[in-house]
Amino acid sequence: MNTADQYLKAVYLAQRIEDGPASTGTLADMLEVSPASVNEMVGKLEERGLVEHEKYKGATLTDEGLERAHNALQTYCIIERFLANVLEVERFREEARALESVIDDTVAERLDTIIDRRAECPDCFDADADCCEYLELEVGNQAD
């Protein structure tokens, strides 16, 4: 997943958590980057018509940005589910965050052929818990 898609996903989740525009501070915390980096990237996304930015309030996804954020969150959900249910990784959230930049959408689509994901994905993603609300960790012999 590229950096722009990771930002769009973060804006989407921050909007849900804050029930309004995604503030620079929240995005900086979520992405573990500086507020200056957030402002720079949000500016680029705004130029591409993917977010609207209002001074002192924050960023809001446009319709096009929302569609891309949905796809990015689905990809992330596939990675989390794959780690939790196929590789049986206990710390799947942390590992998904570490791996998402290396896993391409097409790779996630192939992994999606062996996991169970609900039709409403990504609406069932719990932004506060940072995982799908229906995700249950498989227990058994872990592949690590």
Added chain:
Amino acid sequence: MSLGQRVSSDHQLTRLLQIGVVLEEVVESRAAHHLESLPAAEREAIDEEVRELLAEAADESADHRERLEALIDELDAETVSYEDINQLVDARYGAPEDTDGVLYDQLCNEETAYKFYDDLIEAIEASDGEFAVDRDRVLETLRAIREEEKEGVEDVTDVMERRA
């Protein structure tokens, strides 16, 4: 969240190699399922060239898997067995309607594997960290597999073009 592609720890490398093994297992299993799942009439209609392509793809995936497993073994980790992945593929498998669908799925398999190794190589190259397994050997193995995936894409494309 981690921005930017980089593989910097044994743990992360191991996890990505494990994902590579599962991808190969998915390819191997889907190729086998395609041959078994087509209706008898379609199965007979699959010419020798397509049958050979699928059989070679399954063999090649098994070989890639073994090469990745050797590295994972050195990193002191385990992999998910082929039988487990085969069961998961089986549970959610939807057979393509015809031979063209089979070939298209096979093309996706090869392209996806190529993309995965390409990204993984780039992410390892972007990091200067050392691993418990020799970094050059990891890269050498992954580059060789990536090359074979590239040839796989070309092979499927050739067959598709001949049939068009």
